[in-house]
Amino acid sequence: KHIPFRLPYLDDETTLKNSQLFYEEMKMRRSVRAFSSRAVPMKVIQNLIKTAGTAPSVGNLQPWRFCVILNDGLKLMIREVLEAAERDNYVARKKGAAWVVDVSQLQDTWRRPYITDAPSLLVVCHEVFAEMNEKKERLYGYNHDSTAISVGILLAAIQNVGLSTVVTSPLNVGPDISRLLRRPESESVLLLLPLGYAAEDVTVPDLKRKPVEFITKLY
Amino acid sequence: KHIPFRLPYLDDETTLKNSQLFYEEMKMRRSVRAFSSRAVPMKVIQNLIKTAGTAPSVGNLQPWRFCVILNDGLKLMIREVLEAAERDNYVARKKGAAWVVDVSQLQDTWRRPYITDAPSLLVVCHEVFAEMNEKKERLYGYNHDSTAISVGILLAAIQNVGLSTVVTSPLNVGPDISRLLRRPESESVLLLLPLGYAAEDVTVPDLKRKPVEFITKLY
Ligand SMILES: Cc1cc2nc3c(=O)[nH]c(=O)nc-3n(C[C@H](O)[C@H](O)[C@H](O)COP(=O)(O)O)c2cc1C
Ligand SMILES: Cc1cc2nc3c(=O)[nH]c(=O)nc-3n(C[C@H](O)[C@H](O)[C@H](O)COP(=O)(O)O)c2cc1C
Numbered sequence: 287k288h289i290p291f292r293l294p295y296l297d298d299e300t301t302l303k304n305s306q307l308f309y310e311e312m313k314m315r316r317s318v319r320a321f322s323s324r325a326v327p328m329k330v331i332q333n334l335i336k337t338a339g340t341a342p343s344v345g346n347l348q349p350w351r352f353c354v355i356l357n358d359g360l361k362l363m364i365r366e367v368l369e370a371a372e373r374d375n376y377v378a379r380k381k382g383a384a385w386v387v388d389v390s391q392l393q394d395t396w397r398r399p400y401i402t403d404a405p406s407l408l409v410v411c412h413e414v415f416a417e418m419n420e421k422k423e424r425l426y427g428y429n430h431d432s433t434a435i436s437v438g439i440l441l442a443a444i445q446n447v448g449l450s451t452v453v454t455s456p457l458n459v460g461p462d463i464s465r466l467l468r469r470p471e472s473e474s475v476l477l478l479l480p481l482g483y484a485a486e487d488v489t490v491p492d493l494k495r496k497p498v499e500f501i502t503k504l505y
Numbered sequence: 506k507h508i509p510f511r512l513p514y515l516d517d518e519t520t521l522k523n524s525q526l527f528y529e530e531m532k533m534r535r536s537v538r539a540f541s542s543r544a545v546p547m548k549v550i551q552n553l554i555k556t557a558g559t560a561p562s563v564g565n566l567q568p569w570r571f572c573v574i575l576n577d578g579l580k581l582m583i584r585e586v587l588e589a590a591e592r593d594n595y596v597a598r599k600k601g602a603a604w605v606v607d608v609s610q611l612q613d614t615w616r617r618p619y620i621t622d623a624p625s626l627l628v629v630c631h632e633v634f635a636e637m638n639e640k641k642e643r644l645y646g647y648n649h650d651s652t653a654i655s656v657g658i659l660l661a662a663i664q665n666v667g668l669s670t671v672v673t674s675p676l677n678v679g680p681d682i683s684r685l686l687r688r689p690e691s692e693s694v695l696l697l698l699p700l701g702y703a704a705e706d707v708t709v710p711d712l713k714r715k716p717v718e719f720i721t722k723l724y
Binding site: 287288289290291292293294295296298301302304305306308309312313314315316317318327329330332333334335336337339340341342344346348350351352353354355356357360428430431434435436437438439440441442443446447448449450452453455467469476477484486487488489490491492493495496498501502503504505 | 525565653655657658696709710
């Protein structure tokens with residue numbers, strides 16, 4: 287069954303202005319690694335997740351699962367597991383190991399206090415398998431991609447309401463975090479997003495974004 | 506060097522209202538596979554790409570490259586390469602091959618007219634390597650993830666201005682498309698996004714989104 291689809295008509299001038307305003311809003315986003323204790327209303331978190339859930343997905347599988355962790359004990363356990371992995375990286379990096387790439391490059395410590403300091407922690411998981419043609423097919427790559435795209439939409443929604451996060455890699459402890467959360471075997475941890483308001487006195491590294499001419503290729 | 510970071514303060518009520526409005530806007534997004542010929546101003550495309558370029562990325566590598574294809578001959582060549590791959594899938598699926606998964610499930614044809622019909626076609630690539638510790642490191646997975654996240658932000662920006670797209674997998678012909686575009690060996694094609702206004706009489710499959718309770722797990 288198909289249904290009609292139409293978006294409101296906007297003239298070119300309005301479209302241009304809107305595209306500019308949205309850019310300016312998103313441009314203000316930065317990864318934040320220190321949070322205020324100001325609570326985030328549960329209904330806001332729910333709207334953010336609903337927004338992420340509007341993402342496209344391969345085969346409309348909607349493979350994303352958003353774990354919202356408010357429990358302090360659980361946040362601490364996740365932080366400890368992650369910090370142990372970060373610490374291994376950190377030590378290896380100090381020894382000059384080439385495989386310790388950029389995840390830690392911008393941070394000169396293995397400590398991840400923001401995992402517990404943010405009032406809530408989102409652990410984004412995705413289904414690894416999919417019921418297809420009455421068989422379970424391993425769809426790791428596709429579901430992974432769909433879920434990363436939904437995280438992009440989630441980030442836009444977070445920025446839109448003035449909240450902050452730092453997309454955080456689970457490194458090699460995704461399976462441990464999954465076990466702590468008692469997620470089923472069919473799910474995999476993609477990313478961790480501490481969610482809250484930026485601490486009042488927070489600073490961020492003075493990074494530059496590449497000019498649009500550099501990231502655009504015209505044909 | 507670090508710099509201060511602050512977003513405007515919004516009270517809880519405003520935050521809740523904004524999160525609701527943004528959800529309602531993103532909720533209207535659907536994948537569109539038939540486009541009007543109405544042109545998209547180049548400045549709008551540029552703002553969309555600038556917005557995608559605000560995405561976070563592992564190590565701030567900003568690995569995304571957005572190829573904007575306006576040339577009809579090139580669009581046709583890409584369409585032909587993609588349709589050949591889709592056709593193989595389609596034929597295999599008719600024969601009942603289990604590996605022909607969901608990419609085609611919602612379409613009962615291997616034809617991809619929207620690749621040439623949309624006034625512009627974005628081919629999203631990413632750097633596969635990265636200069637790290639004065640060595641070239643293969644960072645496929647990380648750069649892939651960062652770029653998928655930037656596509657999510659791009660989709661939010663596209664929806665925000667009333668344009669449409671359908672995220673399209675390059676299947677196994679990414680390398681062929683890359684060659685057609687003379688992209689360097691260090692880049693890989695992630696996704697194709699035809700960009701334009703939805704055709705006036707377009708219809709979309711009547712799909713349902715999973716309820717927020719299903720995709721949210723509270724801890
Ligand atoms: C990574 C990715 C790849 C996709 N590839 C294709 C594709 O090759 N062809 C297609 O018609 N749709 C493709 N889609 C779109 C999905 O079919 C679509 O998002 C899904 O059916 C849900 O519909 P909606 O986007 O209208 O909500 C893809 C989506 C994603 C996220
Ligand atoms: C997939 C992904 C994983 C990331 N993992 C980490 C991480 O483990 N720790 C961290 O501090 N930052 C992480 N980041 C954030 C980046 O370091 C940050 O986006 C980059 O430095 C650019 O800064 P900005 O987000 O403020 O623009 C990650 C970003 C992405 C996209």
